[in-house]
Amino acid sequence: MKIAVCVSHVPDTAAKINIGSDGISIDPSGVTYVVNPYDEFAIEEALKSKEKFGGETVAISLGGDANKETLRKALAMGIDNAVLLKDSGYRDSLSVSKALAEEIKAQGAELVFFGKQSVDFDNSVVGQLTAELLGYNCISVAVSFVLDGNKIICEREIEGGKEVVETNLPAVITAQKGLNEPRYASLKGIMAAKKKEIIEKIPAAATNYVEVLTMKKPASKQAGKIIGTDASAVPELIRLLREEAKVI
Amino acid sequence: MNKFTGVDYFNVESLLAEDEIMVRNSVREFVDDRIIPIIEKHYREEKFPHHLVKELGKLGLFGITLPQKYGCAEMNNVSYGLVMQELERGDSGIRSFVSVQTSLVMYPIFTFGSEEQKDYWLPQLASGEKIGCFGLTEPDFGSNPGGMITHAEKVNGGYKINGAKMWITNGTIADVAVVWGKLDGEVRGFLIEKGTKGFTAPEMKGKHSLKASVTSELIFQDVFIPEKNILPGSKGLKSPLMCLNQARYGIAWGVVGSMMACYDSALNYAKSRIQFSKPIAAYQMTQEKLVYILTEITKAQFINLQLGRLKDKGEVKHTQVSMAKRNNCEKALETARIAREILGANGILDEYPIMRHSQNLESVKTYEGTHEMHTLIIGEDITGYAAFD
Numbered sequence: 001m002k003i004a005v006c007v008s009h010v011p012d013t014a015a016k017i018n019i020g021s022d023g024i025s026i027d028p029s030g031v032t033y034v035v036n037p038y039d040e041f042a043i044e045e046a047l048k049s050k051e052k053f054g055g056e057t058v059a060i061s062l063g064g065d066a067n068k069e070t071l072r073k074a075l076a077m078g079i080d081n082a083v084l085l086k087d088s089g090y091r092d093s094l095s096v097s098k099a100l101a102e103e104i105k106a107q108g109a110e111l112v113f114f115g116k117q118s119v120d121f122d123n124s125v126v127g128q129l130t131a132e133l134l135g136y137n138c139i140s141v142a143v144s145f146v147l148d149g150n151k152i153i154c155e156r157e158i159e160g161g162k163e164v165v166e167t168n169l170p171a172v173i174t175a176q177k178g179l180n181e182p183r184y185a186s187l188k189g190i191m192a193a194k195k196k197e198i199i200e201k202i203p204a205a206a207t208n209y210v211e212v213l214t215m216k217k218p219a220s221k222q223a224g225k226i227i228g229t230d231a232s233a234v235p236e237l238i239r240l241l242r243e244e245a246k247v248i
Numbered sequence: 249m250n251k252f253t254g255v256d257y258f259n260v261e262s263l264l265a266e267d268e269i270m271v272r273n274s275v276r277e278f279v280d281d282r283i284i285p286i287i288e289k290h291y292r293e294e295k296f297p298h299h300l301v302k303e304l305g306k307l308g309l310f311g312i313t314l315p316q317k318y319g320c321a322e323m324n325n326v327s328y329g330l331v332m333q334e335l336e337r338g339d340s341g342i343r344s345f346v347s348v349q350t351s352l353v354m355y356p357i358f359t360f361g362s363e364e365q366k367d368y369w370l371p372q373l374a375s376g377e378k379i380g381c382f383g384l385t386e387p388d389f390g391s392n393p394g395g396m397i398t399h400a401e402k403v404n405g406g407y408k409i410n411g412a413k414m415w416i417t418n419g420t421i422a423d424v425a426v427v428w429g430k431l432d433g434e435v436r437g438f439l440i441e442k443g444t445k446g447f448t449a450p451e452m453k454g455k456h457s458l459k460a461s462v463t464s465e466l467i468f469q470d471v472f473i474p475e476k477n478i479l480p481g482s483k484g485l486k487s488p489l490m491c492l493n494q495a496r497y498g499i500a501w502g503v504v505g506s507m508m509a510c511y512d513s514a515l516n517y518a519k520s521r522i523q524f525s526k527p528i529a530a531y532q533m534t535q536e537k538l539v540y541i542l543t544e545i546t547k548a549q550f551i552n553l554q555l556g557r558l559k560d561k562g563e564v565k566h567t568q569v570s571m572a573k574r575n576n577c578e579k580a581l582e583t584a585r586i587a588r589e590i591l592g593a594n595g596i597l598d599e600y601p602i603m604r605h606s607q608n609l610e611s612v613k614t615y616e617g618t619h620e621m622h623t624l625i626i627g628e629d630i631t632g633y634a635a636f637d
C-alpha cells in the first residue's frame with residue numbers, strides 16, 4: 001500500500017512574528033521554521049502504518065525551497081520518498097488542496113495523513129478538501145487509528161468527549177495531538193535522509209477564491225493591575241471582575 | 249518557561265551543514281522532552297536516569313563517528329560535538345554517560361580491539377543494550393596515571409589482574425570495564441566483564457557534583473580474564489591518552505551547552521525580576537554580566553567549530569584539544585557562577601538549572617585532565633620545556 005503524508009513548513013510557535021512590507025504576508029527574516037506540529041503526528045502514523053502493513057511512504061509539501069527542510073526531517077524520521085510541489089506564491093486552502101490532490105493521485109496513495117490544521121494560518125480544512133477532491137473518505141481530528149483490511153476505525157476528539165467512527169479505504173485522516181508519540185529523527189535516519197532525493201514538481205497554477213486583504217498584529221496586551229496582596233483585596237477583585245472585566 | 253531556541257549571537261549556524269543542524273535540533277528536542285523535565289529530581293536523589301540509556305541508543309548517540317556496520321551513525325566530529333553540547337544543556341551527567349560510552353569504551357574497542365571484540369561489543373554498546381566504563385584513575389594516581397599500580401600477570405590461558413581504580417563513571421552499572429593496567433611494565437587495556445570473579449564495583453556516594461551520574465571504585469582481586477580479553481592493539485600509556493583526547497574534545501563542546509542553559513536562565517530571570525522599580529536587566533552591572541557570558545559562549549563556539557573541522561580533516565593536535573577543554577571548562581564554571589549571582593537567592597534553588605550546572609562543572613573542570621595539566625601540556629608545546637615529568 002502506498003501511504004502519503006502531507007506536511008507544511010510553518011513558523012515555530014515560539015517565534016515572534018512580524019508582518020512583511022507588503023502588509024499581506026509574514027516577514028520570514030529571523031523566524032525559525034519547523035515541521036507543522038500536527039504533521040509530526042501524521043508522519044508518525046504513516047510510519048507506524050508502513051511498519052505494520054508494509055508498502056511505501058511519501059511526504060508531500062507545497063511551497064518554496066525552504067520547505068525542503070521539513071521534507072528532509074520527514075525523510076530522517078523514516079519516510080521513504082519526498083516530493084516538493086514548488087510554488088511559493090499565495091494559495092488559498094482550496095488551491096493548496098487541488099495541488100496536493102493531484103500529486104496524491106499521481107502517487108496512487110490510498111491512505112493519506114494530514115495534520116488537523118497548519119499552525120500558520122489555522123484554516124483547518126486542507127485535509128478535508130483534499131479528500132473531497134479525490135473522492136476519498138475522510139476522518140478528521142483523529143486521536144486513534146486502526147486499519148483492519150479495508151476498514152478504518154478512529155477515535156475523534158469532540159467537545160467534552162470522544163466519538164468512534166468507521167470508514168473504508170481509500171481515506172484521508174487528519175491527525176490530532178494524542179494520536180501517537182512522534183519519534184525523533186535518529187542520527188542514522190539523518191544520515192540515510194542525506195542520500196535520498198527530494199523530487200521537485202511544478203503544480204498547476206493557482207486559482208484563488210479567497211484573497212488576503214491585510215494582516216494585523218493583535219492589540220498589545222494592557223499592563224496588569226495589582227490591587228492588593230492579601231485577602232483584603234478580594235472584594236475589590238470581585239467588583240472589578242464583575243463590573244470592568246464582566247466575566248463573572 | 250520559554251522554549252529554548254539556542255544561543256547564537258554570531259550566526260555560527262550558518263557555518264554548519266544541513267545534517268549537522270538536523271542532528272543538533274533532534275538532540276535539542278530530546279533534551280527538552282526527556283531530560284529537562286526529570287533531571288532535577290534525579291539529581292536531588294543522586295540517581296542516574298537509567299531509563300534513558302536505550303532511548304539514547306535508539307537516537308544513535310553512542311559511538312556516532314564509528315562505522316555503520318557496527319550499528320553506528322558514522323557521522324563527522326562536528327556532529328559529535330553538537331550532540332555533546334545539546335546533551336550537556338540538559339545535564340553534564342548525561343553527557344558524561346555518552347562521552348564515556350562513546351569515547352572511552354567504544355573508541356578503544358574500535359581502535360585497539362580485535363575483530364571479534366569489535367563485532368561482539370560495538371553493536372551492543374551502540375544500541376545501549378550494554379554499558380561500558382573506563383578505568384584509568386587510581387586512588388593514588390590521578391594526574392599522573394603512568395604511575396598506576398593495577399597490573400596484569402600472564403597465567404595459563406589468560407591474565408590475572410590485581411589493583412583498584414577510583415572515580416570511575418558508570419562503574420557500578422557497566423557490563424564491561426575497559427581497564428588499564430601494567431603487563432611486564434607496559435600499560436595495556438583489558439576488557440573485564442561484570443560478574444567476573446574477584447571484580448567488584450561499589451558506588452561512591454556523597455558527591456556534591458555530577459549527582460545524576462554513577463561514579464564508582466573498581467576493585468580487582470586475583471581477577472582471571474581469558475587471553476581474548478586483552479586489547480591487542482593497546483601499547484603503552486599513549487593508548488589511554490588517545491581515548492582521553494577523544495573525550496576531551498566532547499567535553500569542550502559539552503560545556504558550551506551548560507553555558508547556554510545558564511545564560512538562557514539568567515537572561516530570562518533578569519528581564520522579569522523587578523527591583524527598585526525596574527527589571528534588573530535594565531541595570532548596567534547586570535548587563536555587563538550577561539554580555540560577558542554571551543561573549544564567552546560565542547568565543548567557545550568558534551573554538552569548538554574550528555577544532556571540529558580540523559579533527560574532521562585529521563589535522564587536529566592534541567594540544568589544541570587541551571586548549572579548548574581548558575578554556576571552555578574554566579569559562580563555563582566562571583560564567584555559571586556569574587549567572588547564579590544574577591538570580592540572587594533564587595539562583596541556589598533547583599527550580600533553576602544554574603546551581604546544578606555550576607556544581608557539575610566543578611567535576612568537568614577536573615576530569616579528563618585538570619585545568620593545570622592542560623596548561624602544562626600547552627606550555628610544553630609552545631616553550632619546548634616540560635614542566636612535569
Ligand SMILES: Cc1cc2nc3c(=O)[nH]c(=O)nc-3n(C[C@H](O)[C@H](O)[C@H](O)COP(=O)(O)OP(=O)(O)OC[C@H]3O[C@@H](n4cnc5c(N)ncnc54)[C@H](O)[C@@H]3O)c2cc1C
Binds near residue numbers: 418463616620
Ligand atoms: C565525577 C568524576 C568522574 C570521573 N570519571 C572518571 C572515569 O570515568 N575514568 C577515570 O579513569 N577517571 C575518572 N575521573 C578521575 C579524573 O580524571 C581525575 O580526578 C583527574 O585526572 C585528576 O586526578 P586527581 O583527582 O587524582 O587529582 P590530582 O592529580 O591529585 O591533582 C590535584 C591537584 O593538583 C594539581 N596538580 C597535579 N599535578 C600537578 C603538576 N604537575 N603541576 C601543577 N599542578 C598539579 C591538579 O591540577 C589538581 O588541581 C573522574 C573524576 C570525577 C570527579
